[in-house]
Amino acid sequence: xxxGDVVADQNLNVVEVLESTxxxxxxxxxxxxxxxxxxxxxxxxxxxxxxxxxxxxRLDVATYGGPSTRxxxxxxxxxxxxxxxxxxxxxxxFTQTTGATSIYGHSHIEAPNAEMGDVTSTTQAVxxxxxxxxxxxxxxxxxxxxxxxxxxxDGGGTIGHTTGTSVFAATTTAxxxxxTGSLSAAQRMVINQRxxxxxxxxxxxxxxxxxYLATTAAxxxxxxxxxxxxxxxxxxxxxxxxxxxxxxxxxNSSYLFSNSHVSAYALxxxxxxxxxxxxxxxxNTQVNNGGGVESVASFTGDQGYDAxxxxxxMGNAATGYACSECAGMDIESRQTNNTDVGATSTxxxxxxxxxxxxxxxxxxxxxxxxxxxxxx
Numbered sequence: 123x124x125x126g127d128v129v130a131d132q133n134l135n136v137v138e139v140l141e142s143t144x145x146x147x148x149x150x151x152x153x154x155x156x157x158x159x160x161x162x163x164x165x166x167x168x169x170x171x172x173x174x175x176x177x178x179x180r181l182d183v184a185t186y187g188g189p190s191t192r193x194x195x196x197x198x199x200x201x202x203x204x205x206x207x208x209x210x211x212x213x214x215x216f217t218q219t220t221g222a223t224s225i226y227g228h229s230h231i232e233a234p235n236a237e238m239g240d241v242t243s244t245t246q247a248v249x250x251x252x253x254x255x256x257x258x259x260x261x262x263x264x265x266x267x268x269x270x271x272x273x274x275x276d277g278g279g280t281i282g283h284t285t286g287t288s289v290f291a292a293t294t295t296a297x298x299x300x301x302t303g304s305l306s307a308a309q310r311m312v313i314n315q316r317x318x319x320x321x322x323x324x325x326x327x328x329x330x331x332x333x334y335l336a337t338t339a340a341x342x343x344x345x346x347x348x349x350x351x352x353x354x355x356x357x358x359x360x361x362x363x364x365x366x367x368x369x370x371x372x373x374n375s376s377y378l379f380s381n382s383h384v385s386a387y388a389l390x391x392x393x394x395x396x397x398x399x400x401x402x403x404x405x406n407t408q409v410n411n412g413g414g415v416e417s418v419a420s421f422t423g424d425q426g427y428d429a430x431x432x433x434x435x436m437g438n439a440a441t442g443y444a445c446s447e448c449a450g451m452d453i454e455s456r457q458t459n460n461t462d463v464g465a466t467s468t469x470x471x472x473x474x475x476x477x478x479x480x481x482x483x484x485x486x487x488x489x490x491x492x493x494x495x496x497x498x
Contacts, residue, residue: 159208175199275294324340377424
């Protein structure tokens with residue numbers, strides 16, 4: 123149990139850099155890690171965060187930021203990982219809880235009069251996250267995640283001139299479970315996720331005087347499950363309830379631009395389950411309540427070549443797949459969306475451009491299940 127606040131701050135003041143600029147800022151309330159190779163185990167993990175968790179990275183560049191700049195910022199309430207290999211059989215119960223606090227990741231580059239080469243800035247905020255990696259093993263896992271914290275990521279920058287590829291990405295997830303099974307793994311999972319906070323949001327704002335290849339992206343999800351397997355069985359029982367206003371906003375402006383891509387992706391509940399070498403069994407229930415799901419993406423430029431803006435908002439999303447020559451799949455899915463879902467995409471070119479593309483997609487409930495050829 124983490125009761126007090128957890129804070130990580132980093133400030134870099136740069137005039138001129140000849141090689142690279144790198145900063146990594148990480149704040150975590152509770153972290154749990156387990157691994158076994160050939161030995162059976164039964165696990166119990168209980169994690170609770172009742173204080174604020176924040177990570178903040180700031181970079182000021184006066185003249186030249188160097189040919190390569192990489193900023194990584196992550197704020198996490200509870201995180202756990204379990205790796206199982208060597209023919210082991212492992213069962214476990216994992217409980218993660220965040221109180222009515224704040225989990226906040228922030229990153230910003232201030233270089234309005236400077237030149238920079240390749241720039242990568244990733245900003246992440248996660249309430250609860252649990253990962254599994256079985257290989258030549260059998261697992262049976264129960265995961266209970268409850269988030270009551272306001273989880274938000276906020277990133278961006280102001281740069282005079284970029285000569286390389288610039289990627290600014292903000293990702294926020296209230297509850298997350300990821301499992302990757304390989305080499306004849308068999309998995310049974312029961313997952314219960316509840317996001318009862320008021321707000322779950324991701325924001326990314328960038329401004330350039332002159333940009334070459336620029337990507338600005340924001341992704342926000344209330345509850346997320348991603349389980350893939352390469353073995354005889356993947357059996358997932360998924361229960362997700364999102365009550366938070368879920369918002370993703372990405373905005374980019376560039377006076378001169380070569381290729382600019384802006385994307386915002388907001389999801390209330392999401393599950394992906396797939397088995398490439400065996401049977402998929404999925405029992406899925408998703409309920410999206412609360413303040414709604416909204417995505418906003420926009421680009422503004424004066425003169426350039428290509429501009430693409432995509433905005434996607436979904437209340438509930440489910441995807442399942444299995445190998446067509448394997449054991450097939452058994453799917454039962456129920457989705458209920460009780461909130462507004464909105465997507466906004468805006469492109470403004472004041473002068474001229476070679477191509478302009480805009481997409482806005484809003485969906486209450488979506489489910490996709492398909493069979494694929496072996497090896498595809």
